[in-house]
Amino acid sequence: MPHHLEFFHTPQTRSTGVLALLKELNAEFTVHRIDQKAGEQRKPEYLALNPMGKVPAILHGGALVTEQVAIYLYLADLYPDAALAPRIGDPLRGPYLRWIAFYGSCFEPAVVDRSLKREQAPQGLCPYGDYDTMLSTLTTQLEKGPYLLGEVFSAADVLWGNALGWTTAFGLVPKLPAITQYVERIMGRPTIAAAVASDAAAAR
Known part of the structure; x- marks a missing residue:
């Protein structure tokens, strides 16, 4: 390098x-x-x-x-x-980019609004639509496999494992089974x- x-x-x-x-x-x-x-x-x-x-x-x-x-x-x-990143041309590259972008564009804004008990913007202007839809979109994906990309562990999992770890710890995200099991799986990796x-x- x-x-x-x-x-x-x-x-x-x-x-x-x-x-x-x-x-x-x-x-x-x-x-x-x-x-x-x-x-x-x-x-x-x-x-x-x-x-x-x-x-x-x-x-x-x-x-x-x-x-x-x-x-x-x-x-x-x-x-x-x-x-830890699917390469361009790999069918998983698009989903990988999607879930990393989803974190910054949807998850964090939704969590901040929820933590401050702040009314979200009108749905057409809100970057995440609404909190419940954002959360169900995420949990539905987590239920499909051990990792966000199914059987493939990626950098997206490091991002999300850490984020869901602290947001559930502080009560900003509910400790749903799909989320807690995912956090344990990612944060339990030895490294x-x-x-x-x-x-x-x-x-x-």
């Missing part, structure tokens, strides 16, 4: 899933810890890198990648030998479990 990978990370945040993905990919990388309790995410040094002041972010050569779904897509394609445990230890 021509350039070194740098990872900007705060333990026990959304970037924990990216840490787990990097471990699953067996990637070599340098971690730059952003102490959000100290406000480092809003300091000029970090804002010069990511004006949104968010983690995760990665820097690979001259390429800065922010936004969770973009990072998952970029990293999984960057390490093709790990086979992911080790990454999450080390991240929790680092947050202390």
